Amino acid sequence: MNSIEQGGKFTTPAARNKAVKEGLRALFDERVGANQSCAPELEGNLGSLLNSVAGSLRHEPPEASQAAEAALSIAQFSLSEGRVLNVIDLDAGDLNENGRLDGDRSVGDFLCREILQPRQIPATKGPLQSSSFRGGYLSRQVRNSALKKYVEWQSRDATTLDEVRAFAVGIVDVMLAQASKMPAWVDISASKLTFASYLQVRERLLAEGSGGAFEQYLLAGFK
Numbered sequence: 684m685n686s687i688e689q690g691g692k693f694t695t696p697a698a699r700n701k702a703v704k705e706g707l708r709a710l711f712d713e714r715v716g717a718n719q720s721c722a723p724e725l726e727g728n729l730g731s732l733l734n735s736v737a738g739s740l741r742h743e744p745p746e747a748s749q750a751a752e753a754a755l756s757i758a759q760f761s762l763s764e765g766r767v768l769n770v771i772d773l774d775a776g777d778l779n780e781n782g783r784l785d786g787d788r789s790v791g792d793f794l795c796r797e798i799l800q801p802r803q804i805p806a807t808k809g810p811l812q813s814s815s816f817r818g819g820y821l822s823r824q825v826r827n828s829a830l831k832k833y834v835e836w837q838s839r840d841a842t843t844l845d846e847v848r849a850f851a852v853g854i855v856d857v858m859l860a861q862a863s864k865m866p867a868w869v870d871i872s873a874s875k876l877t878f879a880s881y882l883q884v885r886e887r888l889l890a891e892g893s894g895g896a897f898e899q900y901l902l903a904g905f906k
Contacts (some may be wrong), residue, residue, distance in 0.1 A: 692763075697786075756787060768838075
């Protein structure tokens, strides 16, 4: 029996999933519009947890973090419900019979496809698509230790909703720090890649002051 059947905030999984997705989008919009330096400073164990979950996003160059995407998706379920969900104990009543939140995959896919990728933030195709989660977030097949740490932390009796929100804000800010200002690449038609076309593009690029960036693009294009 899941939290919805037990009389949670939402009457159906579909209604909750819609609210969770809207909540994710609103959280990103909120952080884009806010002074991110005012974000809660995560210290101690919570700060270490955030660093573990978001680690690969801070690489140079940054890489997608499955743990950060999954943790943020799971956290938003709690934020939308208005209470901290236990995501490891079936007896707590917040999980379905497979030991997962109903709709977690759909929410994770939405996060990547609709929020991260349009901002060109490094993202997976969906953090919870793997069949390794069939037995729950702590199943033996799950190899992501950072995600396991997160779900264990969220499921403690002592974890508060304010802490979950602070953690979610921290992840969003790390993700937004990796957002690219470059426009998305357009589709290239191979039939139009003639030498004459190249020369036209070359002259247009070199005619604009770029501080060296356009010249680097041309050099990279020859490799």
